[in-house]
Amino acid sequence: MLLRKLAAAIVAALAVLGVQAVTAAPATAAPRILYYDASQAQEFRAVVTQGAQIWNSRVANVRLEPVPAGRTPNIRVYADNGWPRAYTSSLGNGSWYMGRQAVNQGYYQPRIAAHEFGHLLGLPDRRTGLCADLMSGSSAPVSCTNPNPNAREATTVNNNFATAVTARPQTFTWAGAAA
Ligand SMILES: [Zn+2]
Numbered sequence: 001m002l003l004r005k006l007a008a009a010i011v012a013a014l015a016v017l018g019v020q021a022v023t024a025a026p027a028t029a030a031p032r033i034l035y036y037d038a039s040q041a042q043e044f045r046a047v048v049t050q051g052a053q054i055w056n057s058r059v060a061n062v063r064l065e066p067v068p069a070g071r072t073p074n075i076r077v078y079a080d081n082g083w084p085r086a087y088t089s090s091l092g093n094g095s096w097y098m099g100r101q102a103v104n105q106g107y108y109q110p111r112i113a114a115h116e117f118g119h120l121l122g123l124p125d126r127r128t129g130l131c132a133d134l135m136s137g138s139s140a141p142v143s144c145t146n147p148n149p150n151a152r153e154a155t156t157v158n159n160n161f162a163t164a165v166t167a168r169p170q171t172f173t174w175a176g177a178a179a
Pocket residue numbers: 115116119124125137172173174
């Protein structure tokens with residue numbers, strides 16, 4: 001609400017200055033396509049696809065697609081025995097790991113996959129402990145089976161790809177010490 005009022009105030013101020021401002025228009029451009037390569041995700045290939053589809057069903061400005069043959073992927077997905085984690089080189093580019101340490105503790109696999117894709121889409125960890133938040137990651141109970149971004153998380157991703165914000169290289173780890 002506060003943001004809306006602030007935005008309205010800015011638009012009003014710009015109007016006074018004779019500047020035309022576009023207010024929160026929905027993006028009409030084609031979504032940005034990010035290609036992911038799940039070929040090295042071992043037993044998790046299907047859940048990687050599921051994580052991509054979750055995002056595709058909830059955001060309009062970016063799409064996660066399996067990488068076609070002969071094309072360099074934006075995102076490579078791996079699997080190992082550590083914590084799930086993501087390495088971003090820039091917005092939409094990098095890699096993430098499906099880590100068996102979390103899987104073996106019982107964390108819900110589609111939630112892990114969607115969460116790690118979330119980092120590649122520009123979302124940081126927010127360890128709120130809430131199952132309703134996708135980016136709360138391991139701070140939500142192991143029993144949490146919500147694999148979906150909340151409205152704020154989806155909006156942030158849409159905004160990231162509407163405005164092409166830059167993201168500095170970062171590493172995010174599901175739990176424990178940074179990898
Ligand atoms: Zn995370």
